[in-house]
Amino acid sequence: MAIERIEGVRASAETLEAFLRALFRAVGLNDESADAIARALTDASERGVDTHGVRLAPWYVPMVEGGRINRRPNVTCTRKAEAVGHVDGDDGFGHLPSFRAIDEGCALAARAGVAAITVGRSMHHGATGVYTLYAARKGFAAIGMTHADPAVVPFGGLKPFFGTNPFSFAVPAPGEEPVLLDMATSAVPYNRVHLRRVTGTALPADVAVDADGAPTRDPHAAAALLPLGGPDFSYKGAGLSAMIDVLCSALTGMVNGARLPPFGGGDMRRPIRIGHFFLVLRPEAFQALSAFDERVGAFLSDLRGQPAKTGERVLAPGDLEKAEAERRRRLGVPVDRSTWAALGALGERYRVGLPDAQPTAEEGRETG
Amino acid sequence: MAIERIEGVRASAETLEAFLRALFRAVGLNDESADAIARALTDASERGVDTHGVRLAPWYVPMVEGGRINRRPNVTCTRKAEAVGHVDGDDGFGHLPSFRAIDEGCALAARAGVAAITVGRSMHHGATGVYTLYAARKGFAAIGMTHADPAVVPFGGLKPFFGTNPFSFAVPAPGEEPVLLDMATSAVPYNRVHLRRVTGTALPADVAVDADGAPTRDPHAAAALLPLGGPDFSYKGAGLSAMIDVLCSALTGMVNGARLPPFGGGDMRRPIRIGHFFLVLRPEAFQALSAFDERVGAFLSDLRGQPAKTGERVLAPGDLEKAEAERRRRLGVPVDRSTWAALGALGERYRVGLPDAQPTAEEGRETG
Numbered sequence: 143m144a145i146e147r148i149e150g151v152r153a154s155a156e157t158l159e160a161f162l163r164a165l166f167r168a169v170g171l172n173d174e175s176a177d178a179i180a181r182a183l184t185d186a187s188e189r190g191v192d193t194h195g196v197r198l199a200p201w202y203v204p205m206v207e208g209g210r211i212n213r214r215p216n217v218t219c220t221r222k223a224e225a226v227g228h229v230d231g232d233d234g235f236g237h238l239p240s241f242r243a244i245d246e247g248c249a250l251a252a253r254a255g256v257a258a259i260t261v262g263r264s265m266h267h268g269a270t271g272v273y274t275l276y277a278a279r280k281g282f283a284a285i286g287m288t289h290a291d292p293a294v295v296p297f298g299g300l301k302p303f304f305g306t307n308p309f310s311f312a313v314p315a316p317g318e319e320p321v322l323l324d325m326a327t328s329a330v331p332y333n334r335v336h337l338r339r340v341t342g343t344a345l346p347a348d349v350a351v352d353a354d355g356a357p358t359r360d361p362h363a364a365a366a367l368l369p370l371g372g373p374d375f376s377y378k379g380a381g382l383s384a385m386i387d388v389l390c391s392a393l394t395g396m397v398n399g400a401r402l403p404p405f406g407g408g409d410m411r412r413p414i415r416i417g418h419f420f421l422v423l424r425p426e427a428f429q430a431l432s433a434f435d436e437r438v439g440a441f442l443s444d445l446r447g448q449p450a451k452t453g454e455r456v457l458a459p460g461d462l463e464k465a466e467a468e469r470r471r472r473l474g475v476p477v478d479r480s481t482w483a484a485l486g487a488l489g490e491r492y493r494v495g496l497p498d499a500q501p502t503a504e505e506g507r508e509t510g
Numbered sequence: 511m512a513i514e515r516i517e518g519v520r521a522s523a524e525t526l527e528a529f530l531r532a533l534f535r536a537v538g539l540n541d542e543s544a545d546a547i548a549r550a551l552t553d554a555s556e557r558g559v560d561t562h563g564v565r566l567a568p569w570y571v572p573m574v575e576g577g578r579i580n581r582r583p584n585v586t587c588t589r590k591a592e593a594v595g596h597v598d599g600d601d602g603f604g605h606l607p608s609f610r611a612i613d614e615g616c617a618l619a620a621r622a623g624v625a626a627i628t629v630g631r632s633m634h635h636g637a638t639g640v641y642t643l644y645a646a647r648k649g650f651a652a653i654g655m656t657h658a659d660p661a662v663v664p665f666g667g668l669k670p671f672f673g674t675n676p677f678s679f680a681v682p683a684p685g686e687e688p689v690l691l692d693m694a695t696s697a698v699p700y701n702r703v704h705l706r707r708v709t710g711t712a713l714p715a716d717v718a719v720d721a722d723g724a725p726t727r728d729p730h731a732a733a734a735l736l737p738l739g740g741p742d743f744s745y746k747g748a749g750l751s752a753m754i755d756v757l758c759s760a761l762t763g764m765v766n767g768a769r770l771p772p773f774g775g776g777d778m779r780r781p782i783r784i785g786h787f788f789l790v791l792r793p794e795a796f797q798a799l800s801a802f803d804e805r806v807g808a809f810l811s812d813l814r815g816q817p818a819k820t821g822e823r824v825l826a827p828g829d830l831e832k833a834e835a836e837r838r839r840r841l842g843v844p845v846d847r848s849t850w851a852a853l854g855a856l857g858e859r860y861r862v863g864l865p866d867a868q869p870t871a872e873e874g875r876e877t878g
Contacts, residue, residue: 223623223795225593255591256626256789260796283757296813298822303813311753313760321756323749330743346742355819370747372740374714375698379738381691381827384813385679388689389651392681392805393796400812421624421789427591428628428761437760444768445664445671445752451723454666459749 148192150482150502152474157497158196159184161489165199168492169206170213171234178238182268185275187475190466191324193333194269196477200484201406202235202266208410211235211265219246225254228394229261233413236267236288240418244277244284247422251282255427261418262394266290266405270310271324273420278312278320283423286310289390289399289416294328294367297377300355302366304383305399306331307390311459314425315442316435319467322460327382328367335364340480348372390417476502516560518850518870520842525865526564527552529857533567536860537574538581539602546606550636553643555843558834559692561701562637564845568852569774570603570634576778579603579633587614593622596762597629601781604635604656608786612645612652615790619650623795629786630762634658634773638678639692641788646680646688651791654678657758657767657784662696662735665745668723670734672751673767674699675758679827682793683810684803687835690828695750696735703732708848716740758785844870 159180166176179202187195205211215234219242221227227246231239243259250257267273270286277284290305306326313321326332329349338345338361350364351357358364370379391398394417402414425434448456470476477485482499489496527548534544547570555563573579583602587610589595595614599607611627618625635641638654645652658673674694681689694700697717706713706729718732719725725741726732738747759766762785770782793802816824838844845853850867857864 223792224621225625226623226795228796253592254622255594256624257593258624258791258796283761296816296824298818299816299824300819301817303816303824309750311749313753313756321752323753325746325749329739348740349743355817370743371697371738372716372743375717375738375740377827378693381679381693382677384689384809384827385681385691388681388806388809391809392802393651393791393793395797395801395805398805398809398812401808423626423761424591425761427594428596428626429763433763434760437763437766438756440769441752441756441759441766444766448664448667448671449669449723450666451668456664456667456671459745459752 148476148478150477150479151499152476152502153497153499154474155184155188155470158187158475158477161485161494161497162196162199164494165488165492168494169203171206172214175213175215175234175238178241179235179268182237182272185272186269188467188470189463190470191269191271191463192476193331193337196475196485197333197481198266198268200481200488203488205265205406205410210410210413212413217242221250225250225257227257227259229259231261231264233263233415234265236261236264236416236418239264240267240273240420241276243418243420244273244422247284247420248277248280248282251422251424251427255424257422259420259422260394261420262396263413263415264418265414265416267418269324270308270418271312271322274310274312274324275320275322277422278314278322281314281425283313283425284311285421286418287386287389288418289387291402291404291414292400293332294369294383295351295355297369297380303400304328304369304380304387305402306367307383307386307399309382309386313438316439319464320460321438321442321458322463327370327379327386329370329372329376329379330367332367335361335367340478386419389419393417393419474500516844516846518845518847519867520844520870521865521867522842523552523556523838526555526843526845529853529862529865530564530567532862533856533860536862537571539574540582543581543583543602543606546609547603550605550640553640554637556835556838557831558838559637559639559831560844561699561705564843564853565701565849566634566636568849568856571856573633573774573778578778578781580781585610589618593618593625595625595627597627599629599632601631601783602633604629604632604784604786607632608635608641608788609644611786611788612641612790615652615788616645616648616650619790619792619795623792625790627788627790628762629788630764631781631783632786633782633784635786637692638676638786639680639690642678642680642692643688643690645790646682646690649682649793651681651793652679653789654786655754655758656786657755659770659772659782660768661700662737662751663719663723665737665748671768672696672737672748672755673770674735675751675754675767677750677754681806684807687832688828689806689810689826690831695738695747695754697738697740697744697747698735700735703729703735708846754787757787761785761787842868
């Protein structure tokens with residue numbers, strides 16, 4: 143996993159969340175929408191997922207200002223079968239309907255043992271892992287997926303077709319925060335390209351192509367990403383991406399990702415309307431909770447006890463983020479200079495004061 | 511996707527299936543167990559998945575002879591919640607309880623919209639995609655997973671810990687066979703290493719390590735596989751593998767993969783007891799079937815219409831296998847010489863005549 147150096151400031155997660163809440167309310171979102179965005183972005187930032195944290199706020203605001211986002215969405219939930227629900231996002235951002243989907247999924251799975259919840263007429267929801275983690279903190283296992291605008295070249299292709307289409311899985315773990323897998327099905331998330339443009343460092347090999355579909359390591363030349371799997375095996379990443387696109391469109395009633403306009407471009411007055419797909423499982427419907435906990439605990443200690451390369455340790459999914467969250471709770475969340483300046487400008491425009499922050503030159507993290 | 515050259519004979523899928531049915535009955539399995547194995551292996555072979563086809567029969571028979579496999583399992587199904595079922599494999603092979611799991615999953619999902627079915631006290635079930643495809647042929651979308659004995663080194667590790675832990679997804683498609691993704695979460699399946707030992711060709715880079723955990727392309731030196739993702743990003747393949755292991759153990763009551771003895775070794779009198787995990791979704795619980803079909807159809811035509819590298823075409827998951835199945839229905843299924851000889855020896859031992867076959871030098875396919 144790559145570590146990106148972030149230089150800028152540090153502020154506490156609490157004050158950052160309060161700032162984002164106030165900012166998005168000032169921009170005109172209703173309280174529950176603004177609060178959901180602030181919560182999702184801060185949760186990602188606190189765990190070190192800087193690509194999907196507070197950095198997204200300056201990207202979101204123009205979507206509201208342009209009219210793409212419904213500021214006061216009426217987010218509603220419909221039960222479609224004993225174990226199936228659908229959340230309508232009413233053209234607002236995706237954070238609020240995604241939290242709602244987990245609430246509804248847990249309620250249905252409490253009785254049925256498993257539930258599938260689709261979200262439609264939604265938009266970008268930050269890191270998908272925020273929602274599966276939310277479910278796991280409530281004691282449920284969860285799978286989450288979302289499709290997105292084209293950014294990833296299909297296997298054998300030349301032009302972007304798939305979104306980075308993340309896949310996430312979270313499961314409660316005894317005596318610690320849940321295990322969390324949260325990965326783009328592209329080799330890297332697009333936000334890593336953006337971050338590398340800012341930091342001026344080369345991309346890894348076999349993760350991106352230029353406008354002609356030829357491989358490139360220059361983040362400025364990168365016009366599209368490759369699916370997970372490298373040159374020979376990216377049909378697997380592409381296959382996962384295809385599954386996610388089908389579940390997030392054919393089951394939600396939205397169009398497939400290749401038909402979506404770019405999230406941050408095109409006619410900013412028009413909504414985008416993407417779909418998400420969540421599965422929620424109640425462990426106690428399958429096994430006694432003590433037996434389930436014992437199995438998950440044994441898996442984690444077996445995995446973490448594996449022999450490792452010199453100077454390395456074998457980690458479980460989410461271990462790096464848990465350690466980083468612990469660190470950031472002590473030291474504050476680092477925000478890069480460019481994001482901090484953008485937040486400052488937004489704060490001035492909307493008369494919301496920036497939180498207290500200390501200059502720092504710390505390393506931030508990103509996930510893929 | 512790699513193409514392996516298979517030289518040997520061709521026989522029709524029907525006669526191969528009949529041979530396997532007769533063989534496994536003669537070995538002592540009860541009819542429904544023998545029939546399920548024959549069906550699963552022939553289905554894989556017919557679609558070109560030679561790594562998981564009839565080639566497995568000579569590997570299975572010693573497990574029965576050694577006593578590892580219960581010849582007359584009493585496979586039972588328990589409903590654990592409105593949308594959750596559990597199938598007990600009673601220490602037989604995994605094919606029969608996996609078909610049962612799909613039947614039960616479809617029955618539950620017909621009412622609840624989604625169902626999760628676990629399988630326990632099971633064993634190798636061939637290609638996981640056989641079962642998700644079976645569900646999709648009945649009109650349901652399905653996800654299937656199984657864990658397995660250690661063969662894959664975790665990210666940053668040196669020794670095998672994960673099984674090749676396949677992930678499969680199938681969804682009905684209008685006017686054609688279902689879309690099918692069926693992939694090991696290792697860079698390649700272990701069966702590809704076996705096949706390369708037979709064919710004497712080098713492995714691709716970054717898919718296997720030797721006994722010391724160092725990368726190797728020599729199929730004979732390969733002692734373990736690497737997870738999907740290549741040197742930098744295999745934490746993603748490892749993360750998927752971790753998810754699969756947790757769902758197939760903590761939800762089924764089985765131990766995690768690292769605690770399983772090698773399927774083909776150790777004390778052959780002892781059962782292995784692995785778990786599988788299936789999710790079944792009824793599309794009509796989410797959308798009108800016409801809308802669902804329209805979305806899936808649009809996705810497929812959009813994807814297949816993408817600009818491609820010179821001489822290539824962009825394919826949907828399972829397209830290669832559909833074309834190969836069409837070809838093999840016409841020409842017969844190729845079986846490599848070594849497998850054919852092993853089947854012949856088994857046929858002699860158990861007095862089951864080999865099917866008619868024509869010598870051939872055709873290409874067979876494998877999936878990852």
